[in-house]
């Protein structure tokens with residue numbers, strides 16, 4: 270086999286923190302407000318103003334760092350990154366260049382661990398709108414929004430591993446409750462570095478793809494770069510150090526500018542901000558507040574409740590869902606807990622607003638066959654808008670499952686009324702029985718168990734025909 274090029278990928282992820290106010294002023298930190306309504310002289314960068322550090326932003330950065338296995342610095346500081354751009358009214362961004370608050374951590378992906386070099390705090394810039402022909406508009410609301418930037422080592426070797434890393438990172442940030450990580454609102458943005466090399470050779474020249482706002486686009490952009498750089502290298506060309514952007518329409522990356530080096534930014538410590546000093550007690554105190562992380566919880570769901578890998582994975586999509594399951598499954602046996610998981614996964618958005626004990630009760634009722642899954646889903650949906658006792662409601666509204674003789678009677682009637690389907694079934698078209706099941710479900714108003722009804726119907730048909738339909 271030929272000596273193929275191997276991609277070397279590193280990711281820088283900007284995660285916006287969910288603090289109520291901005292990082293250096295008391296303006297509200299919120300997405301979606303009327304443009305330029307959440308600004309003050311500090312975040313507008315007016316002369317003579319002084320930044321004052323938001324403690325909550327520090328707390329969130331430390332929680333995020335601890336969750337990623339980072340070491341938290343007891344001394345760090347803030348620096349100015351100087352550059353001119355219309356969305357940055359101060360002419361510099363306050364970041365942590367020389368001493369990040371967190372460093373050294375890692376995140377597991379199915380293809381291997383990805384080491385994290387650093388996690389640092391910084392402020393966001395404003396937002397430019399280029400969608401008008403005659404002007405570019407600026408919204409300063411995002412100026413000074415708190416961010417953590419998480420930088421990996423170039424450990425990633427494929428676009429799919431990059432995607433797995435970002436998915437895992439999103440979940441960790443969600444479970445720490447430090448960010449809503451909504452990529453469509455810009456709460457999580459990715460810069461990807463990529464170069465190619467043959468195994469054993471030194472690193473090649475890297476290209477940076479800026480500001481990617483979806484995992485799918487990141488995968489496409491990286492795949493495109495692998496193709497582009499391979500073609501370039503194989504034809505004897507040279508990869509240029511540059512910043513590129515991904516065009517969603519063409520699926521290609523295109524050059525933005527040649528990459529600035531660190532010197533271009535003229536970094537220096539911000540004289541307006543004191544060093545950030547954190548005590549070991551403070552750091553350890555925050556470590557104690559960390560919840561179980563998604564991977565841990567998933568394994569726990571599988572081992573403690575015998576859930577399938579798929580059901581457990583879906584329950585850790587969000588911390589609220591995971592918590593709901595844990596609370597509602599408390600005291601249930603594994604079968605009932607599995608039913609609670611199915612119920613939650615069938616409609617997570619509704620389930621998350623229901624009290625856990627109500628969900629647990631629904632799972633118990635399902636487990637004892639008092640109600641069918643259809644009825645349980647209806648009750649769940651109703652419970653998401655008003656609270657009531659589901660057992661009592663099922664009784665009062667006659668929603669309890671139709672079983673035994675009553676179900677047999679319905680099945681017999683349905684067989685009698687569906688001669689065509691029965692003949693088709695006896696003629697070898699086994700799926701025809703579902704029409705009869707449908708009739709039972711309709712007659713029962715969803716209160717019959719479809720699988721039980723199917724078994725009964727087949728039994729009735731085969732008895733009627735002398736039990737020789739299979740011969």
Ligand SMILES: [Zn+2]
Pocket residue numbers: 291294295296307308309310311312313413
């Ligand atoms: Zn402000």
